[in-house]
Amino acid sequence: MKTMSRLLLKIFALGLLGTGASAQTQNYCKTCHSEQEVEFRDSVHREELSCVSCHGGDASTAELPQAHGKGFRGKITRAQIPAFCAGCHADREQMRPYGLSTDQYALYQSSGHGRKFAQGDAQVAICTDCHQSHRVLSQDNPQSPTHRQNIAATCGHCHADPERMRPYGLSAGVVADYEASVHAQAKREGSAARLPSCIDCHGSHGAAPAGVGDVSKVCMHCHRQTREFFHLSPHFKTLAAAGYGECAACHSNHRILKPGPQLWASTCVTCHEAGSTAARTGDQIQALFIQAQADIAQATETIIQARQVPLAVEDYEQRLSIASTYLMEAGPLSHTLDVAAVEELTRKSHSVAQELETEIHEKMTIFGGRRLVVGLIWLYLLITIGALQYFKRRSR
Numbered sequence: 038m039k040t041m042s043r044l045l046l047k048i049f050a051l052g053l054l055g056t057g058a059s060a061q062t063q064n065y066c067k068t069c070h071s072e073q074e075v076e077f078r079d080s081v082h083r084e085e086l087s088c089v090s091c092h093g094g095d096a097s098t099a100e101l102p103q104a105h106g107k108g109f110r111g112k113i114t115r116a117q118i119p120a121f122c123a124g125c126h127a128d129r130e131q132m133r134p135y136g137l138s139t140d141q142y143a144l145y146q147s148s149g150h151g152r153k154f155a156q157g158d159a160q161v162a163i164c165t166d167c168h169q170s171h172r173v174l175s176q177d178n179p180q181s182p183t184h185r186q187n188i189a190a191t192c193g194h195c196h197a198d199p200e201r202m203r204p205y206g207l208s209a210g211v212v213a214d215y216e217a218s219v220h221a222q223a224k225r226e227g228s229a230a231r232l233p234s235c236i237d238c239h240g241s242h243g244a245a246p247a248g249v250g251d252v253s254k255v256c257m258h259c260h261r262q263t264r265e266f267f268h269l270s271p272h273f274k275t276l277a278a279a280g281y282g283e284c285a286a287c288h289s290n291h292r293i294l295k296p297g298p299q300l301w302a303s304t305c306v307t308c309h310e311a312g313s314t315a316a317r318t319g320d321q322i323q324a325l326f327i328q329a330q331a332d333i334a335q336a337t338e339t340i341i342q343a344r345q346v347p348l349a350v351e352d353y354e355q356r357l358s359i360a361s362t363y364l365m366e367a368g369p370l371s372h373t374l375d376v377a378a379v380e381e382l383t384r385k386s387h388s389v390a391q392e393l394e395t396e397i398h399e400k401m402t403i404f405g406g407r408r409l410v411v412g413l414i415w416l417y418l419l420i421t422i423g424a425l426q427y428f429k430r431r432s433r
Contacts, residue, residue: 064088065099076172091121115159119145122164144243160201162244167191183241186224188234189215214292222295233259252290253283260284263369270374296368298326321376329364329383332390333357343397353393360389 066088067074089096094109113121123142125131132139145151150161167182174181182191193212195201202209215221224232238255257264276286287304288294305319336357344350363386371379
């Protein structure tokens with residue numbers, strides 16, 4: 038009976054793999070492990086590795102005792118995976134042809150995940166939780182869990198799970214907070230592919246929470262000028278002395294609030310009493326932004342109307358872009374709390390927007406007058422032609 042089973046297994050394997058090929062060149066592992074084989078076809082490892090590279094054994098035979106014979110490792114246990122992957126990925130010679138870093142395992146060991154794992158906690162993230170096991174995709178592949186657009190969801194498998202986070206005293210709301218942030222919103226809208234996600238602030242293999250004193254340094258990777266302006270403000274020394282994070286004190290950490298007038302309105306009063314000198318400073322800066330934004334919005338609407346007339350609006354659009362740039366520059370500068378400096382930029386934005394709006398209205402008025410004159414001329418011609426036709430008929 039055993040002999041017959043082995044014979045049937047060989048026939049089945051040859052049917053799957055092609056009877057014309059030599060058994061010595063075939064991979065009989067897929068005979069029983071077809072699902073894993075399908076996953077492995079998409080893997081970045083498929084060109085260089087095979088089943089036996091990780092699991093050992095002999096893939097050239099369908100005889101189970103021989104296939105699972107000498108050197109067979111079988112399934113790599115969860116406890117073995119980080120060190121096992123590092124067998125290649127921490128080897129300089131093996132990684133050099135691919136230009137891959139060999140310090141990822143060392144970084145993992147230094148991370149919050151790695152330290153807990155070394156203490157015997159098997160629930161923390163390991164290589165296969167983020168990269169998968171057989172279907173290891175390039176991070177440039179949109180389907181990869183490690184693609185930039187998918188990072189928050191990948192981290193969220195654990196960090197959005199209350200049951201998983203409860204033993205560590207961590208909030209399970211961080212992913213939802215991030216998804217509500219201005220960063221995630223802009224990423225969804227396609228504004229910029231490189232907008233930050235979890236790994237940009239916490240690291241990937243060396244993942245760790247940024248300390249309170251380090252948050253601003255992390256933000257500085259993208260917002261260097263803003264931080265330099267902030268260091269000129271009275272807030273800088275006050276927050277440092279109180280042990281608060283510079284940026285997070287007003288903008289939050291994961292649920293990054295959109296900068297603008299609404300943030301000034303809601304944030305200043307959390308520390309300063311309404312009507313105080315500090316609160317009035319915030320009110321003044323808020324008012325400057327509101328006015329400049331309103332001017333730009335009105336000018337934008339006027340340009341849309343002019344285009345429908347139609348008038349040539351290319352020059353106006355360029356000037357409106359200049360007005361928007363002045364307002365954009367005022368954003369980082371506002372962190373100094375220097376009302377006069379902010380007013381100078383918002384005033385420029387206001388004047389450019391007002392000027393082009395006035396010019397457009399003048400042209401639209403002239404154009405409307407010309408259309409009226411042309412209309413009257415056509416009306417006169419039609420009346421004249423009608424009168425001539427009338428008298429011509431009467432003369433008959």
